[in-house]
Amino acid sequence: MSCVTVRSKFIFDKFKAVSSAKLRKKHVWTNGNVVISPFKDVQIPETTVVDYVWRNLDKWPTKTAAVCAVTNRGYTYEQMYKLYQTFGANLRKKFNIKDGDTVALMSPNTPEYPVVSFGVLAAGGIVTTLNPIYTSYEVKRQIELSDVKLVVAHVDIVPVVKEALKLAKTDLKIIAIDVDRPLPEGTISYKELVEDKHVDFNILKEVNRKPDDVAFLPYSSGTTGLPKGTELTNKNFIANCEQQNTELRQYYPTSETYQDSVLAILPMFHSYGLSIIMLHKLSVGLRLVTLPKFQPDTFLNAMIQHRLNLMFLAPPMVLFLGSSPAVTKKHFENIHSITSGAAPLPSADIENLFRKADRELSFVQGYGMTEASPLVTLSPKGNKQYDAVGYAIPNVKLRVVDSNMNNLGPGETGELVIKGPNVMKGYKNNPEANKEVFLEGGWYRSGDVANIDETGMVYITDRLKELIKVKGYQVPPAELESVLKEHPKVHDAAVIGIPDLKTGERPLGFIVPKTDEKITNEEVIEFVAKRVASYKRIKDIVVIDSIPKNASGKILRRKLKENYC
Structure with missing residues (x-):
């Protein structure tokens, strides 16, 4: 890196810090106790995601x-x-994918x-992303709920997809991503589709x-219940990209002589990896370095x-960087910014990371959710809170409300x-869930407990929603309860989250056996393990006489925690 480049970056950072400080002096609390962003609103281009990301290709x-x-x-x-255009044209022509x-x-x-x-979007389609470690039961459910017309899967995952389609009793075609592996039997080659020399691009018009x-x-569980299809529009994503191209910018602009490299280890099926890393960073010309999963050696290499x-990063990765003997300051030589999200992170873990780096890096924390595409709040560079x-x-408004939806003030x-x-259109085909989370005027209920100080700084203190956060x-819980009740010997079930030093939380299951049925914890645990992804697995079961519920039949999870945890 040249001295001129370094100096220009120093000036750029200094300008950003000064500008951000000035903006934050602006009062963010309105008379009605609505909090506005201290940063200037952005203009949102009226276009599609695929055109927005590739608008600066030249x-x-x-x-x-x-x-x-x-x-x-x-x-x-x-x-x-060229690859995604070819793939998109073939999806439209050979597989009849319509808008x-x-x-x-x-x-x-x-x-x-x-x-x-981008190929699916170019063809006019909608992409529903699936967790690559899902079981066939989980894949079946999402395929049915999403009304999927075609499946694209990595070669290693094809057996799971085939089993899911068998369970769903459908014969959808599978395109196997076979760039470095043999093509599985009964699938269509991705490689052949993207290398097609005779494709007619006019069909994309x-x-x-x-x-x-x-x-x-x-798919997101929202504030409660089973995973639901989160309808995120072109405008939602473009807004969230533009909101990051402000004083909150974490990257350096790409030029003829410079390009930032960004680690893409957070899964792209999840909104964090999909939007903040894949879509946004490609839209500004950065270099994505992809890792299929977290393994210490490949991560550090x-x-x-x-x-x-x-x-x-997610908090477990920050903890690893700050504690592993294999990590040295050499690993941080080129790092200029680290952002953590997905769950709260203790300041001690951040300080440990700084000690490993032998310097104080720009460390930023943010907050978001799938329903907000996903970013809602972000710390500016230099923030040490x-x-x-x-x-x-920018463009986001916040309220902190009591149980009657009355607005609260600073510190409450x-x-x-x-x-x-950037807030979603709604949950697909689920008016009841939409009614639960949307208030009058398009306000979305996060299900998280927070307070906002006089300057507009947001603190997340707890969550109202019942979701368990594992890594x-x-x-x-409702998903695991549904699986537990599928067991032929289980009459009723409940699941809560309990603290875990390694994963943050872990699920604890409660079951009520059917009358005169003998059941072991081991057989229940094994039954669940076959039907859910590894991070959802239950490792402990408590057998009880009845599940505590209120008059309307809702499980009283707090009572379970009080009695058994």
């Missing part, structure tokens, strides 16, 4: 768009553009993930998608070999409600 065509940290397989921006059709994508993070995603049309359909500049999650990002604690152009992932 500025960095030969820069690397994505590279695999394990295999070093990668694509430049112009290569990725608004849903295509399922199930894969770990690879350079092909964005190719498939038929596509007619609008800013308010749904682009992605990830990527930091050095790919000269990473930005890292977006590590127990806070930052300020409302209540439920956080959110309004902004930052959502585990809805």
Whole structure:
């Protein structure tokens, strides 16, 4: 890096810090106790995600768009553009994908993930993302709820998808991402589709998608219940991208002589990895370094070999960086910014990381949810209030309300409600769930307990929603309860989250056996393990006489915690 570049970055950072400080002096509390962002609102382009992300292709065509940290397989921006256009045209022509059709994508993070995603969007489709470690039962449910027309899956996951389709009694076609593996029997080659030399791109001119049309359909449990299809529009994602291109910017602009490299280890099926890393960072010309999963060796090798500049992490990874003997200051040589999200993070873990780096890095914490595409608040560079999650990002308004939905003032604690152009359209085909979470005027109930100080800094203190957070992932109790009650010997069941030193929380199951049935904890645990992803598994079961419930039949989880935890 040249001295001129370093100096220009120093000036840029200094300007940002001064500008942010001035903006935050502006009063963010309105007379009605609505909190506005201290940062200037942004203009949101009226276009689609695929056109927005690729609007500046001519500025960095030969820069690397994505590279695999394990295999070093990668694509430049112009290569990725051609691949996704070819894939999209073939989806429209050979698979009859029409505007608004849903295509399922199930894969770990690879350079092909964005190719498939943009290809589906280019064809006019909607992408529903699936967790690559889902069981066939979980895949079956999402495929049915999403009305999927086609499945695209990594070769290693094809057996799970086939079993899911068998359970769903459907014969959907499977495109296998086979760039470095043999093509599984009974599937269609992704490689052949993207390398097609005779594709007719004119068919893409038929596509007619609008800013308010749904682009992605990830699944979220919201404030409670089973996972629901979260309808996120083109405008939702574009808004969240533009909201990051402000004083809150964590990256350095891409130029002819410079390009930031960002670690893409947070799963792209999740809104954090999908939106903040994949969509936003490609829209500004950064280099994605993909890792399919967290493994200490490949994780640390990527930091050095790919000269990473930005890292977006979940708390367990921050803990690893601050505590592992294998981590040295050499791993942080090129890092200029680290952002943590998905769950609260103790300041001690951040200080341990700084000690490993032998310097104080720019460390930023944020808060969000799938329903907000996902970013809601973010700390500006230089902020050291590590127990806070930052300020409302541009165009976002916040309220803290009591149980009667009355607005509370500075320092008062209540439920956080959110309004902004990044908030979802709604849950797919679920008017009851939408009625529960949306208040009059388009305000979304987060289900999280918060307070906001006089400057607008947000503190998340608890959550009203019943979700269990395991390593930052959502585990809805209702989903596990449904699985438990499928066991032929179980009459009733309940699940709560209990503290765990390694994972943050873990699920604890309670069962009421059917009359005269003998059942062991081991057989119940094994039954659940076959039907859910590993992070959702129950490791402990408590047998009780009855599940405590209120008059309307709702499980009293707090009572279970009081009596058994």
